Amino acid sequence: MTPDVITTSEEETESAGERLAGSLAPGDVVLLYGDLGAGKTAFVRGLARGLGAAADDVSSPTFTIIQEYSGRAMLYHVDLYRLEPLEVDDLGLDELVSAEGIVAIEWAERWTGRPDDAIEIRIADAGEDRRHIAVSRSP
Ligand code: ADP
Ligand code: MG
Numbered sequence: 861m862t863p864d865v866i867t868t869s870e871e872e873t874e875s876a877g878e879r880l881a882g883s884l885a886p887g888d889v890v891l892l893y894g895d896l897g898a899g900k901t902a903f904v905r906g907l908a909r910g911l912g913a914a915a916d917d918v919s920s921p922t923f924t925i926i927q928e929y930s931g932r933a934m935l936y937h938v939d940l941y942r943l944e945p946l947e948v949d950d951l952g953l954d955e956l957v958s959a960e961g962i963v964a965i966e967w968a969e970r971w972t973g974r975p976d977d978a979i980e981i982r983i984a985d986a987g988e989d990r991r992h993i994a995v996s997r998s999p
Contacts, residue, residue, distance in 0.1 A: 870902045873902040874902050876906060876993055877904060877907040880981075880995065885933070889964075889974070890904075893969060893982045895984075898983040899983050899991050900967075900981075907935060908937075911931030913931030913935055925951065933961055935962050940967040943970065953965070953971055953973070980994075
């Protein structure tokens with residue numbers, strides 16, 4: 861369990877993601893929760909940077925749905941925002957969760973089959989550029 865953090869800029873949120881990346885291993889699943897504009901994608905950009913991947917490319921995977929970044933481990937970045945429940949089922953996210961890579965999922969609440977042993981990131985707007993980030997490894 862990591863203590864909650866308050867960030868005051870996008871860059872700080874990226875840094876929080878970068879720090880978490882240091883404790884991630886292939887097979888880990890990172891579930892991101894938070895409203896539009898909360899900073900989920902910024903956090904994932906930090907994850908990519910922390911894994912040594914080309915973080916500048918990390919944006920919301922709107923059209924591709926799943927984007928892959930190659931660092932010391934593969935990072936699979938998924939955004940479920942625009943998907944219907946049946947489309948989410950069809951993605952085969954279970955199969956993506958493999959020993960080979962780390963999976964980070966925005967709008968994770970839309971994945972009904974999400975694992976309960978994942979790392980959960982909850983980002984909330986705390987006014988202006990402040991964001992409250994809670995990190996937990998669920999039981
Ligand atoms: P999401 O993926 O949750 O929809 P994004 O990461 O795409 O959110 O966007 C977050 C937006 O909020 C960006 O425009 C960013 O500049 C802005 N922002 C302001 N303060 C912060 C902060 N502390 N952390 C992250 N993003 C912030
Ligand atoms: Mg996003």
